[in-house]
Amino acid sequence: MPGVFADRILTVPNVLSILRLLGVPLFLWLLLVERADGWAFVLLIVSGITDFLDGKLARLLDQSSRLGALLDPFVDRLYLVTTLVAFVIRGLIPWWVAALLVGRDLVLTLTLSVYKRRDLPPPEVIYLGKAATFALMSALPWLLAGQMDWAADGFGRAFGGALLVWGTAVYLWTGVLYTGKAVVVARALPAVRHRSA
Template sequence: MGGIFADRVLTVPNALSVLRLLGVPLFLWLLLVERADGWVVVLLVASGITDFLDGKLARLLDQSSRLGALLDPLVDRLYLVTTLVGFVIRGLLPWWVAVLIIGRDALLGLTLGIYRRREMSPPEVIYLGKAATFALMSALPWLLAGQIDWVAAGFSRAFGGALLIWGVAVYVWTGALYAWRALAVARAIPPVPHHTR
């Protein structure tokens, strides 16, 4: 049954990913132009919930697709980068945190060439890396909620800061593990030669 849906475009999970994609410019406008922090928090939480749901629904409804496999991580990365840059512009986050996180992803993007040249699939996702991404995406709305005038502002700032520190540390650590794996593959397995006619 799964093979039938392999090339499907119009699926519930893909619709959720597109909805999240459309939320990116709205997020930037609310954060940087309107400074409507309450709505930004709502949007970030909604994005996190739909991100969780699209993977679950793809499996539950047997609606996995090639487009979904490309779209979901792309939207995840775009949301993360956009949020980090927006937070740095607003002065809510130190610039070096954004550089560490974006630099880690850029470095791992480069290592994919090692697997491609050997006609290998990229390595399995490290569960700890997923946990770090979740911590980072959770930290950002908490940090922003700490800027709003409400009873739990102090707790929000402290909790968001703790999640951010843990998330960044583990994100960088798992990035180093992925890079180490790629280097081990590069040393152990020669690239597949491509014969030209």
């Protein structure tokens, strides 16, 4: 029955999300302290695969949960932000690219109050935004692969750079679309006044 696992914590998708969460400090240690780019690359790939699997398994096993609905996007954003910051520290991407991407998420976080004050759910996901996130999360391993000493390092830098440019442009555009939706809602509907008990 759909929703039977809605309040469960220990589900396969949630375990995968928690493992990805634990992988964040390990990734930072590998990239910034050990400079073990090969292992950091492997961890990024594994994180991407488990991110894909947890959503699929949640639907396939009927293990969607409230925790999963919060945890999965939180871990996605945390991985993206920490990876961007680490890449800036290592000089793999310009600081302003990371600032644009993180700034977009900060602006959208602020727009959520528009929906909350009107007792509305957050806006539906724009699938173009999912494509942009996928492009960015794919760009980062390729950029890292471009730093390693192997036959395809030049391809890794070029392909990763192209994905980064495309992903950044679309990510910012979907940010504009989400912000526009919030503005329309704010103008069309008054905020709900809650009576104090």
